[in-house]
Amino acid sequence: MTTQNLTLLTDFYELTMMQGYFHSKEENTPVVFDIFFRSNPSGGGYSIAAGLEQVIEYIKNLNFSYEDVDYLRSLNLFDETFLQYLSGFHFSGSIYAIPEGTVIFPREPLLKVIAPVMEAQLVETALLNIINHQSLIATKASRVVYAADGDGVMEFGLRRAQGPDAGLYGARAAMIGGCIGTSNVLAGRMFDVPVKGTHAHSWIMSFPDEYTAFKTYAKLYPSACCLLVDTYDTLKSGVPNAIRVFREMREEGIELKNYGIRLDSGDLAYLSKKARKMLDAAGFSDAFISASNDLDEYLILDLKNQGAAITSWGVGTSMITSKDCPAFGGVYKLAAIQNADGEFVPKIKLSENTEKITNPGNKTVHRIYDKETGKLLADLICFVDEVFDESKDLLLFDPVETWKKTKLKGGTYTMRELLKPVFLNGNCVYQSPTVMEIAAYCRKEKETLWDEVTRLFNPHKVYIDLSKKLYDVKKELLDQMSIQE
């Protein structure tokens, strides 16, 4: 698969700012930018990081081709010395990121760029574009998979995704979020994930009758035979014809494996219960019942509450578009600038809204677990050079509501640093796992969450706290800002 050069996939202002930096004394000043997001999609209690592998491909392929430079020249805004610089451009900075499939929370840096200001500025747009999309769909898929409660969820959204890229990378993200397969064949090939599917109504309609359509399909695919039973009348025609075909196959000595029916319209709870009874009575209790039709996590949960006899779910539109929450909201904010002594000077962005005030400095994130249960207790954002001793007590406090404090007794918790080096001085030092490995890791990650965090409605908020040192620096910067005003 050829990798696309996406160097011009950026907002125009990144380039105009770059030219400005290029002609200033500080053109090569190293800076720190953080990517973080402000709230979990769909009112959930957590999100899933995704997209890092595509970020790596993008960074590795960053270079302005002759045609790119010619195009920029034609805009009559960039001078020749800057265009010359662009033609020799490559990324020389460092990137740290939380690995894909990790459970993430609002306000913590999930990716950090440390690079000369021009380079760090250029990559903002594409990085956000990639991370925002895949993290959104991985999170949505994780919610759908949660509702399915152990049943398989197939990703069926390509035809309704917002274009080919959203379909492809959405399928990748949905697999990370926990789907068992996708109908998207190119995604299957590109990401080495299982491709799955049934057949369309058109298959049935193209035969003289439903029975012939079913029989032809079952003979072709006896080891993956899912018959769509709702083209004419689900209970009067579809299910009886499916049973007839299953019976004939058995009589002909053709072993059916992994076989069943799909419902795609009508009252899915009612129809599935009736169909289950009919299949069981005919001796096909191992036949599965799958369902599709504008499903999402809420409908699946509701259908389960109604006792629907469905054990396999096909989900398209709502998952691939994250219909109820179409944007992840990740942002890229300047956090520090290196001074002449090589130290990173923390920078802060003020806002009327306390929650929107950024966290300054060159930071990292530690995840804190309860030693006994292995469950996640809190995340701690701190400066990179801070050292913690798990045998000592740890005071955690909410960065906004600072009176909310928790003291963890030394020896009762463990800590794990989340941000991992991905590029160091321009060199990639990270090997992406396969998508299926990421998906397995993601499943394990979710096991560290308390049930109160994973529920779909009004989940408990995980504490995302600041170290005392970071809190003090932030407060000092805020105080200085208010004096200047």
Ligand SMILES: Nc1ncnc2c1ncn2[C@@H]1O[C@H](COP(=O)(O)OP(=O)(O)OP(=O)(O)O)[C@@H](O)[C@H]1O
């Ligand atoms: N028992 C149920 N409880 C809640 N929602 C359901 C139930 N059964 C189906 N739905 C959902 O209701 C929505 C609308 O279903 P409806 O039956 O109106 O459409 P349809 O059967 O596709 O209609 P049409 O036959 O015109 O295609 C779908 O999102 C479907 O998943």
Ligand SMILES: O=P(O)(O)OC[C@H]1O[C@H](OP(=O)(O)OP(=O)(O)O)[C@H](O)[C@@H]1O
């Ligand atoms: O409902 P979604 O969650 O988006 O899932 C995908 C839908 O796509 C197909 O319908 P479509 O009408 O496109 O084709 P069909 O004629 O094969 O049913 C399929 O039958 C599902 O209903």
Ligand SMILES: O=C(O)c1cccnc1
């Ligand atoms: O294979 C299927 O059943 C399928 C694929 C795409 C969309 N809807 C259904």
